[in-house]
Amino acid sequence: MSHPSETEICKAVLEFAAEGTYPDSEQVIAAEFPLSALSNELELITQARDEVETEISTLSRDNDFDIDDWISQAKQLHSDLERSRLTAREIVKQHESTIPLELKVGDAAAKVELVETEIVFNQAVTDTIEQVQSLCQQLNAIRPLYEGGQFTEAIDKLEATEHAISLDSCFKNTNVLVLLSENVAAMRREFVEFLRGRWNQHLELDSKHGKLAISDDALVEIISALERLNELASTNNQFQKELFFAILDPILLSNPDGCSYGVQIEESLILVDSKPSRASVPDVLGHIVKVLSFIRRSLPASILTSLSDSFIPALSSKLISHWLSTAIPTGLDDLSRFEATLNHVLQFTKTIESLGWHGQEELVSWTNQAPRLWLTRRRVDSLDQVRKVLAVSKGDPRQVERVEKRQVSESDEVLVDNSTSDDWDASWDDEKDDAPKNDEEDVSAWGLDNDLNDSKATNDDIASAADDDEAGEAWGWGDGDEDEGEDQLQAEKSQPKKSTAALADRAGTHDSHREITLKEHYTITDVPDPILQIIQQQVSDSEIISRPSHSSTLVSSSGAGLLALPTLILAMFKATAPSFYSLKLNAGQMYLYNDSLYLADRVRQVANDKQLSRLHGDVEALEKFGKLAYSKEMQTQRTIVTDLLDGAQGFSQCSEQPFLGDCENAVSATVDRLRTVYKEWQPILSHSALLQAIGSLVSTVTEKIIIDIVDLGDISETQSQKLVSFCNQLSKLEDLFLPETSDNAGPVPMTAVYVRNWLKFQYLINILESSLADIKFLWVEGELSLEFSADEVVDLIEALFAESDHRRRAIAEIKRVSRGL
Structure with a gap:
């Protein structure tokens, strides 16, 4: 780099x-x-x-x-x-x-x-x-104003303070506004209480001593102040309540003995008497007029109008409920006095109007409705009498006699001579029984139905069964065993009355007829006669007020209305009687049955005598009501005896323990129950009705036994003997069906007349203890075919006898004869 x-x-x-x-x-x-x-x-x-x-x-x-x-x-x-x-x-x-x-x-x-x-x-x-202080000073300045009598100025200042508080924006949504509002409300309440105290001083009302003293000094100012404070209505209402309680209630609230308090009037004082005295409606009206006149004279006009709006209607209601309604008579003897009372009421309404009061329209309306009110009072009184009759009744029984005349042939007369029992009430029988339902067959229990053929009997039975279905629906029966009951009913209805027909055949038939009188006694309670008297009273009073001599009376137009009361009376009886008879009487339904039909018969006589066709429907309804009571009792007893007999479990294995003991107990309990019911009903029902009722129960038992035995697939010799003993035990009930007789000859039980399947039951006993040849003879030569069908006899033979040539030949012969028949 x-x-x-x-x-x-x-x-x-x-x-x-x-x-x-x-x-x-x-x-x-x-x-x-x-x-x-x-x-x-x-x-x-x-x-x-x-x-x-x-x-x-x-x-x-x-x-x-x-x-x-x-x-x-x-x-x-x-x-x-x-x-x-x-x-x-x-x-x-x-x-x-x-x-x-x-x-x-x-x-x-x-x-x-x-x-x-x-x-x-x-x-x-x-x-x-500073603003709160100013408002509080304004509030404090209100008290000296109203205490000094300056009510108008005090109210003006109070309203001005309220207005200032509501408009001041400083107080919105603050606790100060709440506190000031509470202070203003407290001042208003204090002001109102002060005014009410002054009100009470000028309207001095002493509830304890029944005294009212009125002084009108400054009362007008007090009323005006209360009105501006919207407190006049509540104060006036309270005064009205206290006035009613202290002055008017002692006059209007009558004592049980018809006493009332009078009043004494002075210049500015009204005083209720210290002790009550006997008073009538005119007396009470006079006392009320004194009170109203005093109030009208003493109170300012500014509160009289508002007082009248509620005061007079309340007074009218209490006057009607406590005096006028109770003054409505139930009989005809007091009608003139009642009309005089109505005149006094009308004069009282005019006096109220003259005093400047209003609200008396209810009294005027009540006076105009006097005929309807009198009829309503009669209706209420008559229904209450029915209730009282049942309430005070002890159910004391007494016997009555029914007499009925019938046209019978000479052949029937023979049977009548042999039977002293009168079946005048055959149509009363349980509707499941084979009792005839029309006048031509009412003597069936007398043994006079020899002219009836099987066809007619069948038709009548069907009609009776239909009637029974209606009765059952009315009482709500047949819900559980409807099918079984119908099958049993049809089986019972299919049996003709052969013993009676045989007697008639032996007696012979003749064309000549003569009138006979049938009599029979039965027991009723002490209920029907008082109820009949109530009904007769309505009919009698209707006739009286419909006469020309009563045309000018106030209730002359109510004559037709009285004739509607028997219908209501009978309806009241039907509505209340079931509970009375069930609670107070043993076998109450049977007493109700007798009482209903007795009462219906007596009311029918009244309807026929007075030509009151409108009562015929009520009579029929009462008869049906009685029959329904009878049907209810019969159904109850049928259920009991059927349940008792169910203990035998269809008599299967009845010769072996423990089934043998169950069968013995079931049959004995059933027989004892039938005898107990017989003793219970014997003093109540007529003899023929008793036999028909017990016969129906025995028919139920025998029919069940017949069905159970026929349904047995195999019957050993030991079982057959036990079944015969059970049936014989039940056959001893024949002593219950002895007719009432006055001759020295021993009475013949009429079991076959009242127990429809009795002959079939007796034939069943014969089959159980007879040989194969005897059974075949009964079928071919005897009357077994009249009671049993060929299939039933064949089933019994197959159950009783082992397979053999003799059995096959006997069965073949029975079937052959059956086809020939």
């Missing part, structure tokens, strides 16, 4: 020196030269100088020429650099000394600004406090 020439080095030094002129401290400060940059630059210059000196020394050694001048200039340059360095350091030192001064200047400026802000704030607070 070649070294620079001397000329080049000198030139470079000169250029460096020319460029290295440095500014003084003032120029540095004026140019805002960074002190750190200046220090760095000086260091670089010093380093460059050293390098130049070193390079010059080297060159001077390598080049032998005179460079003293240049060294002298370099030293001069060095001294200039040292001087510049000192100057820079002084500049830095001076700059560092100004920083605390700047901080002190900033702190002093902040303090000045804070002081100025505090001065502004204090001035604002001072202004606000």
Whole structure:
């Protein structure tokens, strides 16, 4: 590498020196030269100088020429650099000394600004406090004004203060506004309480002693002030309540013995009597007129209008509810006095109007509706009488007799002579029974249905079954065992009454007829007769007020309305009777059945005698109601005996333990239940109705036993014997079906008449204990085919006897005879 020439080095030094002129401290400060940059630059210059000196020394050694001048200039340059360095350091030192001064200047400026802000704030607070003080002084000035009786000025100042507070922007969204508002509200409440105290002083009302003293001094100003403060309505309402409680309630609220308090009137005082006395409606109206006149005379007109708006309607309502409504008579004897009361009420409304009051429209309307109100009172009273009859009744039973006349043939008369039981209530029987439902068959239980053929019986049975379905739907029955019940019903209905028909055939038929009288006794409670009296009272009163002598009476137009009350009375009986009979009486549904049909028969007589065709529908509905009660009880008992008999489990394996014990218990419990029901119903139902009801229950039991035995696939000899013993145990119930007789001959049980499948049940016993030849003989020569179908007999033979030629021949013979039939 070649070294620079001397000329080049000198030139470079000169250029460096020319460029290295440095500014003084003032120029540095004026140019805002960074002190750190200046220090760095000086260091670089010093380093460059050293390098130049070193390079010059080297060159001077390598080049032998005179460079003293240049060294002298370099030293001069060095001294200039040292001087510049000192100057820079002084500049830095001076700059560092100004920083605390700047901080002190900033702190002093902040303090000045804070002081100025505090001065502004204090001035604002001072202004606000002065405004608050002024408003508080205004509020405090209100109290001396109203205490001195200057109510108008006090209200003006109060309103002005409220207005000032609401408009002053200094108080918006501040707690001061809340506090001032509370002070104003407190001053308003204090003002109002003061006015109310003055109100009470001028309207002195003593609720304890029933006294009102009125002095009208300054009362008008008080009323005006309360009105401006929007407190008159509440004050007036409170006064009205206290007035009612202290003065009018003692007059209007009657005591149970019809007593009321009178009033004494003085110039500015009204006083309620200390003791009540007997009073009528005119007396009460007179006392009220005195009170209204006193108030009208003593109170300023400015509150009378607002007082009348609510005072008279409230007074009218209490007068109607406590005196006028109770004055409505239920009988006809007090109608003249009631009309006089209505005249007094009308005169009272005119007096109210003359006094300048209003609001009596309710009293006028009530007077105009007097005929309808009287009819309503009669309706309420009659329905309440029905309720009371059931409430006070003890269910005391008594026997009644029903007599019915029938046209019968001589053949029927023979049967009547042999049977002393009257089936006048055959149509009352449970609608699932085979009891006839029309007049031609009402003597079926008497044994007089010999002229009925099987076709007619079937048609009537179908009609009876339909009626029973309606009854079941009405009571909500048949939900669980509907299909089974229908099958059982059809099985029962398919059995003709053969024993009765046979008796009729033996008696012979004749064309001659004569009238006979059927009588029978049954038991009712003490309920129907009072209810019948209530119905008869409505009919009788309707006839009386419809006469010309009552044409001018107020209720003359209500005669037709009274005839509608028997319908409501019977409806009330039907609505309340079920709970009464169920709770108070054993076998209550049977008592309800008897009472309903007895009452229906008596009401029918009233309807026929008075030609009230409108009651026939109610009579039919009452009869149906009684039959539904009977049906409900029958269904309950059917369910019980069926459940008891279910304990036998279909008599399967009835000859082996433990099934044998279950069967014995089930049959014994069923028989005991039937006898218990017989004893319970015997004093209630007529004899024929009792036999029909028990016969229906026995039919249910025997039908179930027949079905269970026929369904047995295999019956051993031991089982057959046990089944016969069970059936014989049930057959002992024949002693329940003995007719009432007066001759010395032993009565013949009429079980076959009342138990539809009794003959079939007896034939079943014969089949269970007979030989194959005996069964075939009963089918071919006897009447077994009248009770059993060929398939049923074949099933029993196959269950009872083992496979053999004799069995096959017997079955073939039975089928052959069946096809021939």
